[in-house]
Amino acid sequence: MGAVTPGEEREFNDLLLLLKETRGFDFTGYKRTTLMRRISRRLEALKLRDYGEYRDYLELESEEFGLLFDSLLINVTSFFRDTAAWQTLRETILPALVAAKGPGKPIRVWSAGCATGEEAYSLAIALAEELGLNEFRERVKIYATDLDEKALQVARTAVYTERHLAEMPAELRERYFEPVESGFAFRRDLRRQLIFGRNDLTRDAPISRVDLLLARNTLMYFNTETQLNIVRRFHFALADPGYLFLGKAEMLLNHGDKFEPVDLRMRLFRKIGSSTAGMRAPLTTDNPTSGPYTGNAELQSAALVSGPVAQIVLDRSGSLAMMNSRAEMLFSLNPRDIGRPFQDLEVSYRPVELRSVIEQVETELRTAELQDVTWRRPNSAETSAFDISVVPLLAPGGEMLGIGINFNDVTRYSRLRDELEQANRELEHAYEELQSLNEELETTNEELQSTNEELETTNEELQSTNEELETMNEELQSTNDELQQINEVLNTRSAELDRANDFISSVVRSLGDAVVVVDSDLRVLVWSPGAEDLWGLRPEEAIGRQLTGLDIGMPVEDVLPHLHRALESAQSAGNGRVGGAVVNAVNRRGRVTRLDVEFSRMNAEGTALHGVIMVMNLVAEE
Template structure:
């Protein structure tokens, strides 16, 4: 490649990092060039410079490019023999090494669409039982591809994807419907999906088992070395690493020993040297100097981090925490309880005491914080981690603040009808819950369709019975059919007449069905609210952008269509509204229920008369 092409390629990688947050500088360069070249050939572009221009004009191409670069190849129990060794040798060792009731933490790095994370969930649930699995296990599954993570959070897979799942596990852990198999919802909360860049983001700590299968192979040698160091830091002692069959741990004998080399199972050994200790490491020895702590705090990352010594004094603060909490170097050495961050955005002193006493991480979810002088509200997850040296002695406490504001905002946008759930307990699974909500809505719709189908089947059976009774007299049957057709025509004419009559009324008239969808929208309603009949018909009345107090009105309408007794609902009401010209108006609204032939409520007629203008 000529130098100009090299520069254009580097500029393209810089663009992906700056605009989309994907840093590919640690990936194998030849692999990236080969896959990007396929996109150039597909689009008939000559060079990287033209491709950059194309990306700026066609943002959708980013998704196609990332699909090409981030190859999400995975399956349930991929390489079954290796999984069997993991199940027979590693999982029992992890469980046996834990005290009764102690948590089990697992990290699936590069989880793609989630099959391996759920494979782990099934193995652990089989080993310790479903109830203990719910109480003790956390499986953290991370990937760089947000689209793949969305598929993983939905936890629904096709027959083809489920081919490698043994029938007894499929029956025990999946709910099948319509050709899809959904992982059990009551166990899904133990599997937490999130975005993590292995080359930049801090690793998940204190994990007993780490899966990174066929992930290292995409990175260059230098990046692999850094990632392996992070894996070593992430693992507890003892801890186990499970790699793909195409990967090896060469030149890392000081960090891992092979448990089963052929199956790529390794066990953590030794400790990272002080020169290789990452800046985000919380396992600081007791003799660490203040200068070393300050040096470690210089590492800038997406997580705000604080470190306290055993005397409760501030010993470490990174650049993100300095900006977030308005701290400065003069605060190093001050008692933590004297700092505002000790009680705002959340009271931390009792939490720190709990973490030190119980020697376990204490986590707080969805702490809402309105920073002084900032217009937007922030949402944070906080973890308080006891820091121990190699001998297990407590040397301090680490405090991490994870900004989850973006995830909270996404959940709020998709759950406008359920805002009362905003303060519910979340463990970084807001996106997963949004998809669960969508799935429940689809299931509810499916149930309604099934009910409708049963009603149609019942009607069909009645018609068949009628045919059997009347088959001896075809002439009478024809007469009955003719009569029914004539009656249907009369009903159609009557309906057309009623619709024409309603539309000809001068007053504002609206007719809604039992689902509060607009059936008729009179010219008077068009004139009053500025919404045409073709815009309103078929829409939810409560979803129209008109100046009616629809929330209060909806309650009365639901009572009417619910067949409440007459004493339970008024036949009219007066409301203050705003007409299509933006002027305050006093309205009188009268309600009339439409009854079907069987006496059930088929809808409601609303007659809206303009009274005097509402007082200003």
């Protein structure tokens, strides 16, 4: 198809509106490319030029609606379609499902988009084989739904021709079908376990508490937004554990928080997470004089106040009756607002006009839902999104008690949707065409097989990458072990160094009252506690500085000749004492002290001079 002009787009929308208003079929959630392609076939068959002419033709020829719906609602199905997938279902899913339910418990199944019923009856056969005929009749209920009433009528009749049953194993055909005049009919005693009905997946409520849901090659006809809504409904419909069986052209690429694959190639998924996020129960009120919790108004009030969803309750006169903490914080309400008319409050029209919605709910006594309402709070740069439910609160007798308003914050989901929207636009066209043509043309099966092989190749590449990452992880673990060993060696060396320092400190303390060690440049290397007590300088104030630059009471001019003599004799063999002197000094207390100073060379291994040791002993103090 070529590019669609604005005029053609407008005429196409008018045609969809006609189908919705006159026949109740809403195709706005279906993929537009598929709809245009199918309707264009009708235009070619009728020799019509555009959608406008076809709309006029539909208004004149009412029987054309049936032919159009047959073209749009593609009812392509068969018994045990995709045999490998059904084999996996029978060997993996059904035994796990039966074991999880326990003996005697009912099993509920929903076949959504059942068309003429072949897959619903296939499922009945599979469950009967798993449970046995008696248990199947007692425990199983299969709900099969579709939008096409004509196809549902064929499914209810349950009569199929030899061609329809050609791919079914002979023993199953003999066990579950009875020969009739026009073909073969599914066993009457088992048929009553199947209930067929019309259901629009885009609008009607889903069947709840089902253990297994089949929707094979149904999602692929809807656009991305409608698929998201339908998958949320499927998640709500399934019990826990619950299983979803899709067609081979369908994937749940963006629903990892709702379903996990049991067998991705066979499109079998298991429900995860809670159902309450997508389908919330409306806020209602009970008769305060009934039930086991009579009189617990305080408990009910506490539950309302602490709820994570902002909630507001109006009485029957339209005044504010209750609100929870979340609503107070979100809409700047306070207890003084209790009893005020709701229409006088800012929340009645911001973030969205609620007064008209409340009037509608009071008139129809039916919940109203406002989806994805955006609002920028005062003094805030961020925009929030809410799903708002306006719920009538009814007494058991049906009397109107008030209105409940729930503001569910969906900002995070809205932002995620916006982030994915651009990527989905780029992928949507090619992916939609591939899915649609898979059902319409036999030749596209080869293309899908090729795509499947590419996906397998990609999966193998990802597996190889995963193995490389695992190898790198092991290498990092090995490096970490080596670092751990080095760290242990360093800890050992540090402990040895601490012991050596303690030993040197004890040796220094034992040499005399005060000990100072200097290097060849007369920088202080050691400053003993005795030296600290004698001169009043702490080690950190002395170590590393020139001895001649220290502000102490020792007559450096009397000591320097002996130090230089000790340094000049560095080439002589051996270590030990090289001289001494008695000097008069002034200690830290300001008293004149007579000191006996001994000088000894300190050499490292070999002949390299390392420093001079000065031992100062107190002779007399005035």
